[in-house]
Amino acid sequence: MSAAPVLALRGVSKRFGAVQALTDVDLEVHAGQVVALVGDNGAGKSTLVKTIAGVHPIDEGSIEWDGKPVSIARPHDAQGLGVATVYQDLALCDNLDVVANLFLGRELGRAKVLDEVAMEKRAKELLDTLSIRIPSVRIPIASLSGGQRQVVAIARALVGEPKLVILDEPTAALGVEQTAQVLDLVERLRERGLAVLLISHNMADVKAVADEVAVLRLGRNNGVFKVKDTTNEEIIAAITGATDNAVTRRKARGAEAVK
């Protein structure tokens, strides 16, 4: 990875009143890379995501986008940069059809009159390139299964041509087969050269699609692992704080040596 990361957090801290939610967190996501963000409940995953999405501005540290420092104070800023966030509760309108949901808030058309044909065409192209299969783009969201809704929500994030897609627990509520569909889709996002930040509790999912795993513990970095040469146990140890193992010790030694 020679190019500058799409997104880099440097020493980010965030405080809510007396609670120090994030302390000195670093994170890098490159284009065409899936980074899984894992951690126990309350580790700061959601807070970190919200700082990137602009919901909570950071207190300290800096955010770099394509190597240049930027400030993200509002959700609008994040969208402007090219960050698309798919939250856990998908926030789709059940009564509207798939096309209407994909383009909700950024409808195509002239002079406030909708161009349904153009939207349906682009919707089909988008779903085809992602190999998403749904019964029809003209049926209400209410008639789709959980997995199909999830892929529609992800596809919706892509309508704005983002560079970084943040997925908050995309497989949490899904069955085995539906999870597989969503993981397939995550891989396709990577193939398209997007940077993906995947938040997950599920080690199997993380091992299946992620390139790197960033572990948060109690609001601090607790190691970044290459998925290829890390075992589940090592990651879980980092999550739970059972850090007294060979990996962390060697890392610590290496760090000391550098100093």
Next chain:
Amino acid sequence: MSDTVNTPPQPQKPSDSQESTKDQKHAPVDADPDAAAGAIPAIDPRLLVREQGFAGYLTEFKRKIKGGELGSIPVVTGLIVIWAIFQISSGRFLDPSNLSNIAQYIVGPGLIATGIVFVLLLGEIDLSVGSVAGLTAAASSVLAIKQDMNEGLAVLIGLVGAAAIGALHGFFFARIGVPAFVVTLAGFLGWSGLQLFVLGNTLSLNNISGGIIYHLNNYYFSDVAAAYGLAAVAVAGYAWSQWNEHRRRKAADLPHRPMSELALRTGVVAVLVFVAAYVLNQEDGLPLGLTVFVAVIVLASFVLRRTNYGRQVFAVGGGVEAARRAGINVVWIRISVFTISGFLGGLGGLFIASQSGVADSNLGGGDTLMLAIAAAVIGGTSLFGGRGTPWSALLGILVIQSIMTGLYMEGSSSKAVQSMITGAVLLAAVVLDSVSRRSQKAAGRA
């Protein structure tokens, strides 16, 4: 995980699309090895495929009925039944004079009901429209008659006032967070009080003979050409919009309706419109009131289905949180919808005043509000938000007015029977709405 148990691939015809919807829900999408292998055109048998031609139309229709998407079928059926019963029992229900009469009576309550449709689409309720209608009629009449103001200006002030009242309700609901039910209940009481206050000790004001309010619901374009001309324009416009969409979808290589279906739809619309024009011409000609009412519905329908604004109204009605995250200004949408409701309430009030000949203290009171809400619901607009169309105001008020007129012709002018029957019809409509929602859930469509 019962969802993921492998169901064998379905060796079914695409025509069996009702089945395929269900299977789609339960079968894993990539269970079909062919589908997985072929990223190429091979159409997945479980996808909803519309057959071309009338056979496909019929299948689609059956699927919708089974899935609980009844649309306006129940109300149209009900209307036909009601008309048939009264025609058989009285023998003159379908006379042009009676139908013309009905066409005059539906305008005022129908306009109020159109405003209610907007509010119901948000999943809210507006209880104040009757009082707003009465206040608008009273205020306009008082300004024009007692204050000697130009009548056009008085009407304009009345309508702007009605819109402002709606906006005020919307503000309290959307900004302050008071439930719409309570805000508009307060409005219901307050504005009818203001109506009495405005009227003062003159409890009833006759319309200025030959004035604007007088003409609103009593003017007829008596030239036969007017009704037929408007009918021709309407059919041509409908055919053009259908054909235009057909052409664009075909050019974009999207599924489109076959020409035969276009011809059928246009034919049905043409028959309906020209029969209506013929009937009206048998009597006084094309009524101004009905023209305004239908024009308002066409405009409202266009706004709701074809514009950004309409899409946003449906989105807020379907899921406030989703709409907010999509960047929709929920507060503005809510305030604007209540403004529309208030404006149409006021407009309806003027038409009711025109039709009854007076603006008095009773106008907008009594069951005006309840009938307007009932009309919207009977017409098929859901009380639960996000589903409905302005046309349901027309269909619903037609049903209610037909029952009233029919019973009156039967000689039972007492309100007792009217109210009981209208109540039963309303209950039936709401039961249908609830049941259709349930079967939509069962078919995975709600």
